[in-house]
Amino acid sequence: MPETQNPIVEMRGIAKRYGGVQALQHVDLDIYLGEIHALVGDNAAGKSTLIKILSGAVAKDEGSIGFEGRPVSIAQPRDAKHLGIETVYQDLALADNLDVPANVFLGREMTRSGLLGFILNNREMETRSRSLLSRLKINIPDIRQRVRSMSGGQRQSIAIARCVCFNARVVILDEPTAALGVEETRKVYALVREMRDQGLAVLLISHNLNHVFENCDRITVLKTGRLVGSRRVEETSQDEILRMIVSGVAEERSARPRPADRASAGAGAA
Amino acid sequence: MSTQLAIPARLARLPADRAFVVVSRVVGLLLIVVALSLLSPYFLTWGNFVNVLRQAALQFLLSAGLTLVILTAGIDLSVGAVLGLSACISAALISEGYLAIGVAAALVSGLACGLVNGVLVTLGRIPPFIATYGMLWIAFGLGYVFMRGEVIYGLPEGFRFIGAGFVWGIPVPVLVAAALLVVLHLMLHKTVLGRSIYAIGGNPDAARLSGMPVTRRLIMVYGLSGLLSGFAALVVIARINAADSGVGEDLLLPAIAAVCLGGTSLFGGVGGVAGTAVGALILALIVNGMNLLGVQTFWQNAVMGAIILISVLADQLGGARLVRPQ
Numbered sequence: 001m002p003e004t005q006n007p008i009v010e011m012r013g014i015a016k017r018y019g020g021v022q023a024l025q026h027v028d029l030d031i032y033l034g035e036i037h038a039l040v041g042d043n044a045a046g047k048s049t050l051i052k053i054l055s056g057a058v059a060k061d062e063g064s065i066g067f068e069g070r071p072v073s074i075a076q077p078r079d080a081k082h083l084g085i086e087t088v089y090q091d092l093a094l095a096d097n098l099d100v101p102a103n104v105f106l107g108r109e110m111t112r113s114g115l116l117g118f119i120l121n122n123r124e125m126e127t128r129s130r131s132l133l134s135r136l137k138i139n140i141p142d143i144r145q146r147v148r149s150m151s152g153g154q155r156q157s158i159a160i161a162r163c164v165c166f167n168a169r170v171v172i173l174d175e176p177t178a179a180l181g182v183e184e185t186r187k188v189y190a191l192v193r194e195m196r197d198q199g200l201a202v203l204l205i206s207h208n209l210n211h212v213f214e215n216c217d218r219i220t221v222l223k224t225g226r227l228v229g230s231r232r233v234e235e236t237s238q239d240e241i242l243r244m245i246v247s248g249v250a251e252e253r254s255a256r257p258r259p260a261d262r263a264s265a266g267a268g269a270a
Numbered sequence: 271m272s273t274q275l276a277i278p279a280r281l282a283r284l285p286a287d288r289a290f291v292v293v294s295r296v297v298g299l300l301l302i303v304v305a306l307s308l309l310s311p312y313f314l315t316w317g318n319f320v321n322v323l324r325q326a327a328l329q330f331l332l333s334a335g336l337t338l339v340i341l342t343a344g345i346d347l348s349v350g351a352v353l354g355l356s357a358c359i360s361a362a363l364i365s366e367g368y369l370a371i372g373v374a375a376a377l378v379s380g381l382a383c384g385l386v387n388g389v390l391v392t393l394g395r396i397p398p399f400i401a402t403y404g405m406l407w408i409a410f411g412l413g414y415v416f417m418r419g420e421v422i423y424g425l426p427e428g429f430r431f432i433g434a435g436f437v438w439g440i441p442v443p444v445l446v447a448a449a450l451l452v453v454l455h456l457m458l459h460k461t462v463l464g465r466s467i468y469a470i471g472g473n474p475d476a477a478r479l480s481g482m483p484v485t486r487r488l489i490m491v492y493g494l495s496g497l498l499s500g501f502a503a504l505v506v507i508a509r510i511n512a513a514d515s516g517v518g519e520d521l522l523l524p525a526i527a528a529v530c531l532g533g534t535s536l537f538g539g540v541g542g543v544a545g546t547a548v549g550a551l552i553l554a555l556i557v558n559g560m561n562l563l564g565v566q567t568f569w570q571n572a573v574m575g576a577i578i579l580i581s582v583l584a585d586q587l588g589g590a591r592l593v594r595p596q
Contacts, residue, residue, distance in 0.1 A: 057479070078481050089479060095472035097539035098465075106469055107480030109462050118461050146285055 006069060008033050008169055008201050009054065009085070014063035016049050016225075023049045026063070027227045029220060031170060036192060036202045038212040041222035041245055047205045050222070051172050054203070055087035056080040086163035087172040093159035100143035101129040104162040132165050136194055153184030157191055164195060171195060173204040177211065189215045209238050223248035288540070291533035291585055295548050298581075302555050310562040318558065320441060324509075326554035327447035330547050331505055332521055333528040334454055335384075335498030337546045338491050340529055341458075343471045343538025344391060344398035346495045349525055351409035352383045354518025356503035358413050361422040361513035364429055376500040383409055384496015388489030402492075406522070413515040421514040425507060433508025443505050447547070450498075454543045467491060471538030527578050528553050533585060 007030035016024040024046045031037055039047045052058035054065070056077040065072055067083050074080050080087070094103050101122070102109075110121040110128075129143055138157045140150065147155055156176055163171045176192065177185040193215060196202055206212050212219060213233060221228040221244040229250030231241065244250055284292065306313040332349055339346040356376040363372030383405055390401035435442040458464035466487040469477040478484045507513045532549025534541025556577060560570045 077479055081481055087479070089475075093476055093479075095469045095476050095539070097472035098468060102465060102469070106476065107482040109465055111462060118463065120460055120462060120465060122460075149285060 005032060007031055008068055010066035011050075011054065012064050012066070014050065014053060014065075015061050016046075016053065016058065017061055022225050024053075024060075024225045027222065027225070029054075029227075030230070031201045031203055032218070033169065033201045034196060034199050035217040036196050036204065036215055037218045037220065038216040039203065039205045039220050039222065040207070040209070040212060040241065041228075044224065045222040045245075046225040047222055048174065049225075051087070051174060051203065051205065054080065054170075055085060055172050057087070081166070084167055084169035085172065086166065086168040086170070087174070088156075088159045088163060088176065089174055093162075094147050094155055096148040097146055099146055100133075100140060100158055101125040103147055103158055104129045104132065104165055106162070108166065128165070132161055136161050136164065136191055138191065151184065152180050153187050156180065156184075156188050160188070160191055160195070164198075164200070168200060170201045170203065173202065175205050175207070177206075177208075185211070209241060212241075213238055221245055221250075287585070288533075291545070294581075294584060295531075295533060295545070295552070299548065299552055299555070302552065302559065306555070306559045306562065310559070312562055313559070318562075320439075322551075322554045322558045323444045324441040325558070326547075326551040327441065327443040328502070328506060328509065329524060329528050329550040329553060330447045331443070331450065331502035332499065333525045333532075333546050333550055334450055334543050335495035336525050337529050337532070337534055337541065337543050338454070338458075338467060339398070339495045340534055340536060341467050341471045341538060341541060342488060342491055343474070344488070344492070345402060345526075345536075346384075346387065346492065347399065347402040347522060348383060348387060348405035348409055349495060349499045350518040350521035351406040351413070352380055352496055352499040352518070353503045353506065353521060354515065355383070355409040355413045355416070356380045356500040357507045357513045357517045358417050358422070358515060360500075360504060361425065361507045362416070364425055364507075365422050367426075369426065369429055373504060376504050377497060378500070380500020380503065381493055381497040384493040384499070385489060387496065388492030391492060392485040392488045410515070410519075413518075417513075417515040419515070421512060423512045425511055430508045430511060433505045434511070443509065446505060451543055451547050458542055463487060463490065468539055471540070473539075524553060527574065530578050531581050533581075535585075 009029070009031040011027065011029040014024055014027045014029070015022070027046065027050060029050065039050065041047055049058060053060045054074065056074045056079050059075060065074055067085075072079075072083060074083070074085075077087070095106060098106070102125070105125045105128075110125050111117045112119045112121055126143065133140060133143070136157075138154075138161055140154055140158070147158060150158075160171070160173065160176065173192070177188050180188060189211065192202055192204070196217075204216070206216075216233055218230060218232050219236065219241055220230040221241060223245065226248070228244045228248055240251065312318055332353060336346050336349050356379045359379050360372040360376035363375055387398075387402050387405050390396045390404075391398050394401065396404075432442050432446065437445060458467065466477065466482055466484075469480075469482060470484055470488065474484060503518075506517065510517075528549040529541075529546050530536070530549065531552050532541065532545030532547070534545055534549075553574075556574065557570065560573065565573070
C-alpha cells in the first residue's frame with residue numbers, strides 16, 4: 001500500500017526567504033499517489049509558500065524536488081503542469097464571464113487540426129466537459145451558462161475537475177472549502193476522495209482538523225517555516241496534531257507510545 | 271422560419287443582463303428610427319440612409335480594435351491619434367504616387383504604435399490608460415512634425431474607391447466594415463485568441479495561472495488595435511481626399527462612445543464587436559437626427575454624453591440586477 005510504494009513527489013531541504021523573513025527552512029515533504037495529504041499549521045507556518053513552490057508560482061531559494069524518482073526543476077507554473085502537477089488557487093481559478101467548457105479548457109483550448117489549429121473546437125470541449133463532470137459525479141444542469149451564475153460549491157468543483165482533465169498526477173488545493181457551506185463542503189470533499197480513489201495524489205491546505213481527519217490519509221504539520229512532522233491519519237489523533245501545531249515539537253512516538261492517542265485516533269477515523 | 275425561431279432561442283440562452291443589453295439596444299435603435307421618421311421628412315430618404323450607414327461604418331472601423339482592447343479590461347486612448355499619424359504618412363506617400371508603399375506604411379505605422387502600447391502595458395507594467403495616453407501625444411506630435419502644418423490634398427481616384435466608392439449602390443466603407451465585423455466576430459468566438467481575450471478580461475490571474483501566454487496575447491491585441499487604426503486611416507483619407515495632422519483629433523471620444531453604446535463593459539470580459547457595430551449605428555443615427563433637426567453643435571455634445579451615461583447606467587441598474595449569484 002502507500003507505505004510500500006515510492007513517493008511521486010519528494011521535496012527535500014526546501015528553503016525560502018522573503019526579505020528578512022525566513023518563510024521556509026529545510027522542509028521535506030513526500031507525496032504519494034492515491035493519498036490525500038493535508039498540510040496544516042498556524043498562519044505564517046509556510047503552508048502556502050510550500051505549495052506555491054511545488055506549483056511553480058514561487059521560486060525556492062534552496063532544496064530539491066524529485067518527481068517519480070528523478071530530480072526536476074519547477075521554475076514556473078508551466079513546468080509543474082508539464083509534470084502533471086495541477087493547482088487550484090483560492091478564488092483565482094475561474095474566469096467568471098465564461099461558461100463551464102471554456103473554464104475547464106482554459107489555457108489549453110482544444111482546436112481543429114493542422115492549419116486550422118487556431119480555431120476552437122467548442123463542440124469537442126463541451127462533450128468532454130460533460131463526460132468529465134459525470135465521471136466525477138458533479139451535477140451542473142446547464143454547462144453553457146457563465147460560471148458567475150453558479151454556486152460556490154459548483155464553481156470550486158469545476159476548478160478542481162479541470163485539473164483531472166489533463167492527466168494530472170498531483171492536485172494541489174489551497175483551502176478548497178474555505179468559502180463554502182456545510183453541504184457544499186461535503187460535496188467538494190466527496191469529489192476530492194473520488195479523485196484519490198481514481199489514483200491521484202492530492203495535497204491540500206486546511207484549517208479544519210475535523211475535515212482533515214474525516215477525509216485525509218496523511219498529515220504534515222508546519223510551524224513558522226519549519227517541518228514539525230508527518231503522520232498517517234490512523235497513527236495519530238486530533239490531540240497530537242493540535243499539540244504539534246501549537247508547540248512546534250513532534251513527539252517521540254516509538255519511544256514513548258501514548259495509549260490516549262491510540263484511543264482517540266480510532267475515534268477520529270470512525 | 272427556423273431562423274425566426276432561432277433568434278429568440280439564442281436570446282433566451284443569454285444571461286438576463288446580456289439579454290437586457292441586446293433588447294434595450296434593438297428597442298433603442300427602433301425608437302430612434304421611428305422618432306426621426308416622424309420628425310424629419312428627409313430622414314427616410316435613400317441618400318440619408320446611405321449617409322448614416324457610411325458614417326456608422328467609419329466609426330466602426332476605428333471602434334472595432336478598441337473593442338478588443340476593452341474586452342481585455344484595458345483601454346486604447348491612442349486610436350484616434352494613431353489613425354491621424356498613419357493617415358499623414360500614407361497620404362504623403364500615396365499622393366506622390368507610391369500607392370502600395372503608402373498603404374503598407376499606414377498599416378505598419380499603426381501596427382508599430384499598437385505593439386509599443388502592448389509592450390508598455392505588459393512588459394513595462396504601465397497601466398493601459400497611461401501607456402496609451404502617452405502614445406496619444408507621441409502620435410499627435412509625430413504627425414505635426416511630419417506635416418509641418420501642411421495639408422495634403424488630392425489622392426488618386428483608384429485609391430479613393432475604398433473610401434468614396436460604391437458597389438451595387440452601397441458605399442464601399444460599409445462593405446469593408448461589414449467584412450471586418452464578420453472576421454472579428456468569428457475571431458472573438460471561434461479562435462484561441464478570441465477565447466484568450468475574454469478570459470484575460472474576465473480574470474487575468476486565472477488566465478495566467480492556467481498557462482495562457484497572457485503577455486503575448488495582450489501584445490497581439492494592442493497591436494491589432496493599432497493595425498486597425500492604420501487601416502481605418504486609409505479609408506478615412508480615401509473618403510475625405512485629404513489629410514492633415516489634425517485628422518484624428520476628434521475621433522477618440524466617439525470611438526469609446528460607440529463601444530459603450532454597444533454594451534461592451536469597460537471592466538472587460540463582456541461584450542463584442544457586434545454590439546459595437548450597433549453602437550456605431552446608434553451614434554451615427556443620433557448625430558444625423560440632431561443635424562436634421564437643426565440642434566446646435568454644443569447641444570449635440572451634451573446630448574451625446576447624456577445618452578452614453580444613460581445607456582451604461584441602464585445596463586448597471588437594469589441588467590445587472592437581473593443576475594445575482596445564488
